[in-house]
Each structure stands twice: as C-alpha cells, then as structure tokens.
Amino acid sequence: MTIQSTIDRSTPSAFLDRISLLLDTFDGSANLTLAQIVRRTGLPRSSAHRMLEHLVQLRWLQRDGHDYTLGLRLMELGSLAVRQDRLHSAIIPHLHELHRATGLAVQLAALDGDELVFHEYVGGRLAGAVPNRVGSRDKADRVALGRILLAYNGASGASYDRLRETGIACERHTPIEGFGSIAAPIGPIGSASTALSLSGPSHQLPLNPPDPRLTEILVSTATAVWRRVNNHVVPTMQRSKTLRSTPHGSTAR
Template structure:
C-alpha cells in the first residue's frame, strides 16, 4: 500500500470516528449540517460518510437526520473488556451508596481521561455530569488522581503535558501542585476532589491495585460539598478498594 493510500485511509477513519463521537448525551437525531458543524468535516463528505455508516447499521436514518444505530450498542457490549471488574465491583458500589446515600463510581484511566465503567447513584447526591461510558479529565477527578498516584511517572507527565484545563472552580491547573497532591495520595491511599470537577461537588476515591502496586481502576463516593464529610467516607472508600483489590485476578 502506498503512503498516499495510507493517508487517505487514516483520514477516513478519523472522520468516521469524529462523526460517531459528535453525538452528545441527550442527543437523539442530528442532521448532516449539524454533524458537519460539530466535526469540521465538509458537508459533502459528512453526507457521504453518514450514508455509508447508515448502510452498515452504525447509524440509523430518521426523517432527514441520523442517530446512533443499535449495532454500536452490540459492538460496545463486546468491547467491554472490564466486564469481570464491573460485575465484581457492583455489590461493593451498592454498599457504598447505601452507607453514604451518595453516588458511587468505578472508573479506569484511558489516555489522559478517566472512563466511568459503572455508577450507582445515591438519593442525596447532586445530579453529576458523570455517566457510564463517559469521560472526564483525570486531573480534575478524585478517581483520576487515585489512579495517577499509583501509575508510572511517564503517564503522569503525559497528563500534565496534555494540559490541565480549568473544569470546576477549584481545579488544580499548576503541575507542581498536582504532583505534590499525587505524592500525598500515593502515601495515604485516598484521593480527594473538592469542587475541581464542578461547583458544590466533593469526591473521595481510592485505587484498585494489582499485584505490582499499580492502579487498575478506582472507586469513589461523590456528593454535595456542604453535606459530605470527607473524613467519614474516606475509610469506607479505602476499605472497599482494598477488599476489591484482593478479589481481582
């Protein structure tokens, strides 16, 4: 295959990824013009690619617009390589929710972001932006910091090099501050996030460690900053993480 062909294939793959990723939570169907606007892809190209995606079931036509197809859900179920982890963690997350009446999360790191594998929402918790399968910048979350604190140094530096944007009113955006906080998290085994991901939100997290001491994932409890006593829930979160770590293969 010549270099030009490889470049064309790479561009097509990138455009398909951009089109599928353009759908946001709450979106149903989107028109081609809106997809072109969100992705920056020329409208003619967006129209052609959405036609191909609809033909193979990755998108579905509805009127003059398209929506994500059921085939994506089927593929997604096959892609969940962490199914065993999710199943093992679910009863522990439910216990955390019942004990604290706040939202319990299970998340892992992918690139510079955390991906939420499971969420058990609490009755007294705020309406959080997190969702199963959703992503959030690692530096602005307690689960992200819990994982980074037990990850190789080059991974931490990759997160810092990618930028530390302000997400909430108190997000850590200074590399030095983040490094110092991660060192403390590594020592204590518990990470805290106080209005770093959003106004009025507090989160306490602890990592799930493998036999080498590296973080595989993290569990957390999130709630209102003026209601949740971080010191009171920290022991429950830490105990959950330690117990889960021992049960995982």
C-alpha cells in the same frame, strides 16, 4: 492527485480512521447535524454524508430528520463490552454494597491516557443531584477519580506525592456547589487503572478532614475488588514497571 494519495484514500486503515473520526464527534453530544459533523471533522461534506448514511444502515447511527445520534448497534456492543469486562463484573456487587452502606453516590472510572472514562454509577436517591456521567470523559486532573489514578501511575509533583502517601483524593464542589467527592484506586501503585469514588452533599461527606469511617469503607471496598479480581481472574491490564508502594490512609486535599 498523486498515486500515493490515491492509495491512502482507499486503504482500510484510512477508511477506519475516518469512521472513527466521525463517531468521536458524538463524544459529549447527544445529536449532531451533517453541518456540525463536517465542521468538527474537516471531512468533505459529500464524503461525510455518504459515510453517515452507511453507518445508519448498519445501525451504528440513527437519523431523525437532519439529526444524527448514536445507534442501537453501538449500544449493544457497548453493553457487551461492559458485561465481558472482568473487572467490571467483579466490581458491580461491591458498588451496590458501598452505596447501601454509605447512602452516597458511587462512581467507577478508568484512566485512558490523560483522560478519565466514567464506566459505572450507582446513585439511589442522589441520582438527581450527582450527575450520572457513564460513557463520558473528562480531563483526569480535573476530578478526584482522575487525580488519584494519575498519582498511582507516575504523575510527578508535590500534590501527587501526597496522594500516593494517603491513598485517597478529595474534591470539593464536584461539579455542584456544596457537594464533594473522595476517590480511591483499585490496585497498588503502578497497577491501578481504575478507581472508585463516593460523592454527596457536604453534610454527608465532610472533607476537612474526611470522615475516617467513609474513607475506610471506600478504601476497603477498592482493596476487596482488587483482591477478588486477582484471586479469580487474570487482570485485564498489567503495568510493565511497578513504582514505589505506599500505605493507604486518609487526608483532605
């Protein structure tokens, strides 16, 4: 073993990288065994076990027999992060009002690189039909919420050009047959990092063409949230480069 490798193993950054690697294995999985974690991370079994047990002591993880799950301390910190997020605080009343006005499931998600992170969900009677994906991730280009955000953040191609022109994205069968979704960005082109969507059965949410009443309510809500955030707090994310702006409208994808 070289001197450099010994240093790398003992540096705080290397240790934190391994902890992050361990915690990331739970993305999309409710519980995992030591063997599964070792297989997913590639870490030595003894090192992984030692770190896992330490995380259990810190309440970042919980252990039930041979299974590890995310712990209460992470849940507490996650809840604090949500409450302290200014955009999230500004949008919650609007989410509930949008649900009451439409009867459809409402979702809030944010762009993180090429992935979409689901932050909030209001489902009402549709809660059992439209999956609650809060805390989960998906490839941004797979869902309407992600595609509209990619379009508003410089993605190239004719389909993204159309989304920038119309201001909404539509998705059929999401992810249930007979259900659809429409999404609108919160903020103008170059500044939108978060988006809203309405989801529901096709008889309540026609997409060919989209119901102009629902489209107008969705876009108006997104605009109201953006104005509230910018009127009362400093935005949590600013883009250094503003792309060309286009008007909102309605269309089917």
